[in-house]
Amino acid sequence: MIAILKKEFNSFFASxxxxxxxGVFLLINGLFLFIFKDDFNILNAGFADLNPFFYLTxxxxxxLIPAITMKSFADEFNNGTIELLKTKPISNWQIVLGKFWAALLLVVIALIPTITYVYTVHQLGNPIGNIDFGATIGSYIGLFFLAATYTAIGLFTSxxxxxxxxxxxxGVFSTFxxxxxxxxxxxxxxxxLTIQQIGINAHFKSISRGIIDTRDLVYFISVTIFFLFITKTRLENE
Incomplete structure (x- = not known):
């Protein structure tokens, strides 16, 4: 799995x-949060919080995530390299998980620079430091699980x-x-509410409040594993 992860991750930066x-992720967020004079602009909000960022992302x-995952298997099938990959001494699970973690790692790297937004809002607070760190940390945890779920869906659609x-x-249609x-x-x-609980948004909102409910974690992990499993099944049937 590690070999596949390294190969996939390096291929992202080789292109x-x-x-x-x-760049696109940070540019879009930067424009909406600090440049455009709209409801998402943190500087014009009148209060210091990162809710606009966690709503937009x-x-x-x-x-963004389907754009990362779209080539994961589609490219292998198109070039005929999937057969060569399956002859290697690695299982289908290792292939799927290697591609999954490589794509998810790229998303995490894209999120890391946004920590500067936390510092900015921390400094803009009146008094300085007037920010709900519990909700902020919860929202970042929610974004990680959200990204994992989107990545699993994107791999399957690939x-x-x-x-x-x-x-x-x-991938865009399925995640939407x-x-x-x-x-x-x-x-x-x-x-x-029962119908809402089937969807991703309700569970992301719940985590974003700063309360880590095991039901939300179980939901994200279950959906992620389900899509990884059917991705592996598709790979076996090819």
């Missing part, structure tokens, strides 16, 4: 993918087509539906 992902991830663009579109779709459906049933 423009890693630099584009990190899941939506940015819907496009096995559905040899075309990277098709894999990207399928699981993040927001059940909220939209619940609105048709008088905000039915």
């Amino acid at each position: 423009p993918i890693a630099y584009l992902v990190i 899941p939506w940015i991830f819907i496009f 096995t559905l087509s040899k075309n990277q663009i098709v894999a990207f579109i399928l 539906f699981l993040f927001y779709g059940f909220d939209a459906i619940s609105n048709s049933f008088d905000n039915n």
Whole structure:
């Protein structure tokens, strides 16, 4: 698994993918949080918190993470290298997990520079330091599990087509539906909480409050493992 992880991770930085992902992620956040005169602008909010960042990022991830994962298996299938990969002394689980951790590690690296936002809000508080660290830490934990789930979904959709663009579109649609779709459906049933709990957004919001509920963690881990499992199953059937 480590060999696959290193190979995949190095391939991100051997091409423009890693630099584009990190650059686009930070640029979009920077523009909305500090430049554009809109409701997300931290400087014009009148109070110091990172809620706009934690609201925006899941939506940015819907496009960014499928862009990272779209080539994971689609490229292997298209070039015929998947057969060569499967002849190596590694299991299908190791192949899937190696690609999964490589993509997730890239997302984590993109998140690391955003810690400067925490410092900025810490300094802007009146008095200085007037920031809810519990909610902030909870939100970052939520983003990690959210990214893991999106990555697992993106890997699966990458096995559905040899075309990277098709894999990207399928990844965007799937993550969007699981993040927001059940909220939209619940609105048709008088905000039915049971339906909302099926979706990702409800569990991300729960963690973002700073309270780490094991039910939310179990949800994210279960969905991630499920998509990794069906990705492995697809790989076996190819």
